[in-house]
Amino acid sequence: MIKQNLSLLEERSIFLLREAVSRFDNVAALWSMGKDSTAMLAVARKAFVSKIPFPVIHIDNGIDFPETYEFRDLLTKKWKLDLIVAESKIKKELSGFSCCGSNKTEALKKIMKEQGFNALIVSIRRDEHGIRSKERYVSKRNKDFKWDYKNQKAELWDDYSSKIEEGEHARIHPLLDWNEIDVWNYTQAEKIPVNPLYFSRNGFRYRSLGCTHCTSMIKSNAKNIPQIMAELKVSTTEERQGRDQDKEKDYVMSKLRALGYM
Amino acid sequence: MISNRVTLLGHKDHGKSTLIGSMLIVTKSVSSERLEKAKSISSKLGKIFEPGFIIDSFEEEHEGGLTIDTSRASLVFNGNFIEFIDVPGHEELIGNMITGASYGDTALIIISALRNEGITEQTKRHVLIAKMLDIKNLIVAVNKMDLISYDEKTFNKIKNEFKTYLDRIGWTWCTFVPISAYKMENLISRSGKIPWYEGECLITTILNAPKSKVSQSKKLSIILQGNLDNNTILGKILSGSIHINDKLLILPYMKNCKIENIFVKNKSSKIARKGINVAIRVNPPIGVTRGNVASTKNSNLHTVKAFDSLVFPIRNQRGDISININGTISKSLIAPKALIDKYGGLKDSKVLKSLSVSFATVRVQDVVVIERSIPELSRFTMYDSKGFLGIGVIK
Ligand SMILES: Nc1nc2c(ncn2[C@@H]2O[C@H](COP(=O)(O)OP(=O)(O)O)[C@@H](O)[C@H]2O)c(=O)[nH]1
Numbered sequence: 001m002i003k004q005n006l007s008l009l010e011e012r013s014i015f016l017l018r019e020a021v022s023r024f025d026n027v028a029a030l031w032s033m034g035k036d037s038t039a040m041l042a043v044a045r046k047a048f049v050s051k052i053p054f055p056v057i058h059i060d061n062g063i064d065f066p067e068t069y070e071f072r073d074l075l076t077k078k079w080k081l082d083l084i085v086a087e088s089k090i091k092k093e094l095s096g097f098s099c100c101g102s103n104k105t106e107a108l109k110k111i112m113k114e115q116g117f118n119a120l121i122v123s124i125r126r127d128e129h130g131i132r133s134k135e136r137y138v139s140k141r142n143k144d145f146k147w148d149y150k151n152q153k154a155e156l157w158d159d160y161s162s163k164i165e166e167g168e169h170a171r172i173h174p175l176l177d178w179n180e181i182d183v184w185n186y187t188q189a190e191k192i193p194v195n196p197l198y199f200s201r202n203g204f205r206y207r208s209l210g211c212t213h214c215t216s217m218i219k220s221n222a223k224n225i226p227q228i229m230a231e232l233k234v235s236t237t238e239e240r241q242g243r244d245q246d247k248e249k250d251y252v253m254s255k256l257r258a259l260g261y262m
Numbered sequence: 263m264i265s266n267r268v269t270l271l272g273h274k275d276h277g278k279s280t281l282i283g284s285m286l287i288v289t290k291s292v293s294s295e296r297l298e299k300a301k302s303i304s305s306k307l308g309k310i311f312e313p314g315f316i317i318d319s320f321e322e323e324h325e326g327g328l329t330i331d332t333s334r335a336s337l338v339f340n341g342n343f344i345e346f347i348d349v350p351g352h353e354e355l356i357g358n359m360i361t362g363a364s365y366g367d368t369a370l371i372i373i374s375a376l377r378n379e380g381i382t383e384q385t386k387r388h389v390l391i392a393k394m395l396d397i398k399n400l401i402v403a404v405n406k407m408d409l410i411s412y413d414e415k416t417f418n419k420i421k422n423e424f425k426t427y428l429d430r431i432g433w434t435w436c437t438f439v440p441i442s443a444y445k446m447e448n449l450i451s452r453s454g455k456i457p458w459y460e461g462e463c464l465i466t467t468i469l470n471a472p473k474s475k476v477s478q479s480k481k482l483s484i485i486l487q488g489n490l491d492n493n494t495i496l497g498k499i500l501s502g503s504i505h506i507n508d509k510l511l512i513l514p515y516m517k518n519c520k521i522e523n524i525f526v527k528n529k530s531s532k533i534a535r536k537g538i539n540v541a542i543r544v545n546p547p548i549g550v551t552r553g554n555v556a557s558t559k560n561s562n563l564h565t566v567k568a569f570d571s572l573v574f575p576i577r578n579q580r581g582d583i584s585i586n587i588n589g590t591i592s593k594s595l596i597a598p599k600a601l602i603d604k605y606g607g608l609k610d611s612k613v614l615k616s617l618s619v620s621f622a623t624v625r626v627q628d629v630v631v632i633e634r635s636i637p638e639l640s641r642f643t644m645y646d647s648k649g650f651l652g653i654g655v656i657k
Contacts, residue, residue, distance in 0.1 A: 004343075019589075045528065046527035047496075048490060049541050157642075157643065158589060159586045159589065161586055
């Protein structure tokens with residue numbers, strides 16, 4: 001896996017976060033307590049001289065791991081985050097698609113509407129999944145949260161001036177250029193707190209965090225970040241392999257994205 | 263690590279996706295899952311194996327057999343990082359193509375050696391755009407050599423014909439490499455099938471291309487994004503550097519202030535240079551918006567309401583348009599003067615002709631800040647009621 005220059009990545013992300021705040025009057029960020037969205041918050045603290053100027057949303061299905069809740073409360077206090085917890089109800093059918101896709105999206109839609117957010121910062125990365133190679137830094141979603149990927153604005157020369165109509169919103173992707181290994185490298189260099197679920201216990205760890213129902217563990221003895229990075233250097237599998245969703249159909253991901261799940 | 267960004271250009275079906283897919287395979291930069299997936303999709307569609315399917319990941323792309331949007335793929339070869347940017351090669355999507363091309367330092371244009379493919383209008387148009395986007399290096403890969411028995415004569419014919427065109431439009435650095443993307447010949451080592459070829463293989467040619475130079479202007483320019491609070495402004499330094507106690511001039515409104523403190527990331531700093539996103543505490547307090555530029559009195563950046571430029575529209579258009587320059591949209595009136603014809607000559611013209619380069623005067627409703635020696639302050643995008651209209655470079 002390819003390591004990139006952290007300070008260039010960080011400068012770019014700072015610029016994008018400031019663009020988001022300057023262009024949209026009601027911005028929020030999604031925070032899953034995973035490594036990516038936590039790294040994004042660390043960058044945001046640098047972009048805005050320690051005080052993050054937008055609320056962070058946790059979509060809480062009530063069954064996340066206890067470690068995740070503890071981690072959330074600890075960091076909220078430490079970084080003085082304006083946390084919004086959006087409750088998502090688990091429906092009967094718990095297979096990947098209907099669980100994450102519909103429940104989380106419903107909860108997100110509800111909170112966005114209630115609070116009138118017109119821009120949402122989402123910490124996806126281009127290397128996560130084939131379909132994400134098509135993403136833009138600022139990407140429009142219509143009122144049903146649909147992504148019209150065939151008809152996207154050219155983001156030529158830092159031109160992010162997307163016009164957002166009533167009911168639509170913009171997704172801002174400040175970490176789009178980062179690779180999985182860069183996030184770990186940054187987390188280590190900046191001493192960012194890490195959700196303990198990423199570290200190995202009894203020979204297994206989580207490489208990517210969804211909820212308890214659709215995330216499974218990978219075999220690993222990595223107990224700290226350097227060991228995780230060493231593991232990634234030789235890995236030939238993809239990061240989201242531990243998630244049930246990907247094992248379904250080839251194109252389920254593009255459908256989830258079209259539905260508004262990130 | 264030195265980074266090399268290569269934009270792939272060329273007529274649809276001449277082999278861009280195949281080349282990226284093959285490059286990923288021969289440098290072992292693709293996950294086993296992605297490779298398996300590409301194989302299974304190939305067989306589902308009744309094909310032997312299409313390396314191009316490694317990067318085209320949308321359903322529609324496999325079925326329709328064409329790339330609809332920019333894709334990126336990275337690889338490491340002997341410790342060098344190379345990022346390929348694949349852009350759509352068909353006419354309706356030239357807007358996407360322009361975006362993709364603007365990311366690269368080097369452009370790699372693919373020309374199929376097949377008799378019925380070869381150099382097309384689109385091939386020429388793509389290099390013209392790359393020229394406008396200020397890409398310095400051009401590598402021409404003559405592809406599908408396997409289908410013409412690696413014939414030297416055909417390669418030379420394409421090379422001479424295309425070189426004549428490149429000379430006319432003024433490319434200074436270009437090199438020609440014969441390859442077979444599909445059979446993976448001459449990609450990462452010299453191919454035994456092409457003994458008559460004396461140059462380097464494709465990847466060595468890419469790594470040897472001169473590195474692009476960044477703006478060397480010493481004038482101070484900071485594009486501003488807004489205020490953090492009354493006293494603190496946020497922005498990115500495009501050129502020059504700032505120190506505590508320096509005086510700033512905020513354009514276009516010509517307001518003066520003094521730097522009291524500089525924050526680089528979370529920390530207070532005495533100095534900040536080009537490329538850094540800064541927060542600057544100023545006195546007196548100043549309210550800024552996106553599109554404002556901070557500079558100094560002696561830097562002499564221009565605030566103008568009209569300028570001459572080279573433009574490339576993707577539709578026929580005249581009169582009222584909007585331009586986005588330095589992150590702000592301004593209503594504008596565009597008056598074309600002349601057109602650059604396909605041989606590189608000038609022809610009088612009063613309309614902006616679709617997919618051609620024109621000279622034009624642009625009049626903006628509000629004043630804008632421009633500076634020809636700083637790329638970010640001398641280029642713009644154009645829009646009309648239908649959306650993205652094209653690009654322009656201030657001359
Ligand atoms: N025989 C042969 N076929 C090729 C070669 N390169 C590409 N092709 C085929 O040409 C077709 C178009 O290639 P593709 O990579 O999709 O073109 P793109 O539209 O430029 O991305 C596909 O069927 C490829 O298999 C080559 O070097 N040799």
